[in-house]
Every structure is written in structure tokens, then in C-alpha cells.
Amino acid sequence: MQEFLQHLAGEIDKLHEAKTYKTEVALEGPQDHRVRVNGRDVVMLTSNNYLGLANHPRIRRAAIAAVEAWGAGMGSVRFICGTQTLHKQLEATISRFYETDDTILYSSCWNANEACFATLTGAEDAIVSDELNHASIIDGIRLAKAKRYVYKHNDMTDLEGKLKQARSEGARFVLAITDGVFSMEGELAPLPEIIAACERHDAALVVDDSHATGLLGARGRGTAEELGVWGKVPIHTGTLGKAMGSAMGGYVTGPRAVVETLRQRSRPYLFSNSLAPAVAGAAMEAFRMVLEDPSRTATVQANARYFRERMTAAGFRIPRGIHPIVPVIVGDTALAMAMGKDLLERGVYVSGFGFPVVPQGHARLRAQVSAAHTREDLDLAVAAFVEVAKQHGVL
Ligand SMILES: Cc1ncc(COP(=O)(O)O)c(C=O)c1O
Structure with missing residues (x-):
């Protein structure tokens, strides 16, 4: 044990030396x-x-009201006894916002991204990912058995090449994934071109719009709306911890079969507690606010x-x-x-x-x-x- 602790302390010293x-x-x-x-x-x-909602009176009131009405927490995962109608209402509200079939909540977008790839793909499939995608996407892909293809950041020629390669190497299904907005630059993914490339190669597209939901596009629907391709991204992942109330939580929203598969099979959903009512209540109010007034x-x-x-x-x-x-x-x-x-x-x-x-x-x-x-x-x-x-x- 002593040696182990000394090793860790040495690693921490290195961080100090490297000024990181x-x-x-x-x-x-x-x-x-x-x-x-x-x-x-x-x-x-x-x-x-x-959106400045973290301390907004409406969001604070919604969080407090949710505790009063629903209690502090569930002490359970969703499928045992951790689903309240509040969670179903929040999922329905997010689906209304994205105009999708259904939505599944996670305790963070990190968890949502961790859930997606390993659950939706198998060893016969391929995942095509931007090299600068968020760490949660990179780790989520590591958990999947599918073959991985990483394309150069926002490089549409390389994306096309990787999609072609995935197909020529016999992938059964191909899933492409990009951040909607890359957070170090505030740079948008070229979604119209990415969507067209995915259509050409019959790839399913997932966009993580954590830095765009609520703040980009005329109605705050995110990167797809901003770039004129609203309704053309089949699957979104997102966070409740940034614009949409800033508390915590995440989700995947999209076609019914995708959400149902995640609900049945995704490990971060099946083996982790459901969102606390205060968090769900605050997030729902944030979505309502953006829906009713842009x-x-x-x-x-x-x-x-x-x-x-x-x-x-x-x-x-x-x-x-x-x-x-x-x-x-x-x-x-x-x-x-x-x-x-x-x-x-x-x-x-x-x-x-x-x-x-x-x-x-x-x-x-x-x-x-x-x-x-x-x-x-x-x-x-x-x-x-x-x-x-x-x-x-x-x-
Ligand atoms: C693009 C992206 N995806 C996912 C996450 C993780 O979100 P959460 O804080 O909900 O886990 C972040 C947070 O930094 C992010 O920037």
C-alpha cells in the first residue's frame, strides 16, 4: 500500500512540475x-x-417545487422503482423540443455518450468519429466492439474516405458521430456536408449538441437549426448541465427503436440511479422556457x-x-x-x-x-x- 501511495504522490508531483x-x-x-x-x-x-438559467428564479422555483412534490430522490434505477411520471414528462418535453419519437434520460451526457455506442453497435459494425470529439464520445467508443474509424477534424474528404473504407471493409451498419460544437474553439461541425456524406454511405448520424441546445438557431434547437438542416439529424445526445438549467443530467433523443434499445440494454441506464426530482424539475422548466420564448x-x-x-x-x-x-x-x-x-x-x-x-x-x-x-x-x-x-x- 505504502509503495502504491508513493507512486501516486510521485505522479501528482509530475503534474505540478509540468504546470498542469x-x-x-x-x-x-x-x-x-x-x-x-x-x-x-x-x-x-x-x-x-x-442562457443564464442556473440561478434564474423560475428554475430555482421549479427545482424546489419538484422536491416538495416528488421528494429528494428515488434510491433506484429507472426500471426497478426509479421512474416517476416527472421523468416521463421530462422525456416527453425533450422529444417535443427535438420533434423526435422518444427520449431517454441519463445522469449526465457523459453517461449518454458512454451508453450509445456499445449498446447500439456490435462487432460487425463500424463507428466513424471526428478526431476532436469530446472525451465522453472517445471513451464511449472504446467500450464498443465495433471497428473504429477516426477522421481528421471537420475534414469532409477524410470523412468520406473513412465512410467508404468502413463500407468496403464489410461493416454491417455504420454509425457516424460528431460534436455539434467543438468546445475549445466554439467551432460548428459542418452538418449539411456530414448529413449528405452519411446519406451517401447509409450511415446513421449521432450529434452531441451539448454546447448548442438552447443557444444556437432561431428557436434554440441547436447546430442543425443554425445550419439549416433541422430535422435531418436522426439521433442527438445532449446535456442538462449547460444551457438547459445548468444542473446536471443528459439524454439521447431520436427514433423509437434507438431509445427503446437503450432503455432495454444500456448499462449506464440499467445500473445507475435515476435523475433526482429537483434536477428533472429544473431541466423541464428550462425546456419549457426555451419552447415558449426564444x-x-x-x-x-x-x-x-x-x-x-x-x-x-x-x-x-x-x-x-x-x-x-x-x-x-x-x-x-x-x-x-x-x-x-x-x-x-x-x-x-x-x-x-x-x-x-x-x-x-x-x-x-x-x-x-x-x-x-x-x-x-x-x-x-x-x-x-x-x-x-x-x-x-x-x-
Ligand atoms: C460535447 C460534450 N459532450 C458531453 C459533455 C458531458 O456533459 P455532462 O456534463 O452532462 O456529462 C460535455 C461537457 O463538457 C461536452 O462538452
């Missing part, structure tokens, strides 16, 4: 457009709370445009795009980390990412804009960025 040891900043209150850190209110510019979606989009324009005008290197994820590229990892620290000192909380999370030389501060931000919040953030960048010789 992660520390956590404890918020002293709720997640919102401003948060309390070390006794001070700072602009929160690094959260996935895209104005929050319009606000986060307008805030993203405003922040991107102001930062670009100030001279920062911002990759072109529309998403509220706004990467501010500074190059060096240590510089990104130091700037993040100084920005927090100046009242703006934004995370720095460096190698190996992003390629060498592409370290960045990743700003994330919310519908809850006021123009004052965003102006303050831009001013702090300019000040800190000048101090570090970036501007």
Missing part, C-alpha cells in the same frame, strides 16, 4: 453572470450557463456578437465564428495561465487552456458569454482583457 495541476476556485454563492470569489463579485466569463436564445447570440466584435476591435486574435465560446489565442501556455490569474484580480473570471488540451502554441483564454451578461459586464471584461494584455505585451 488543476486547482479549483470555490464560488461563494450561486452560478450567475457575476459570482462571488474570495469575498468579491467578479464577472463570470467561463461558465456553460449560456428571446433568451436571441440575447446570448447578440451578446456573443457584441463581445466578439469588441474584442476583435481591441486587437485580440479571435477565430471567426458566432458561438458564445470566444477563444482568445495568446500562444504560450504559461502566458495564458498568468493572464487568467491577472484577469481574476481585475474582476473577470476566465479560464486559460494550454498544451496538451489545445495544440502547442495555441494556448488561449476561453471566454464564454451568457444571456445573463449585461453590456456593462461585457464592457468591463473587454477593458480588463485590454489592460492585462498590455501588461503582458500581448497587445
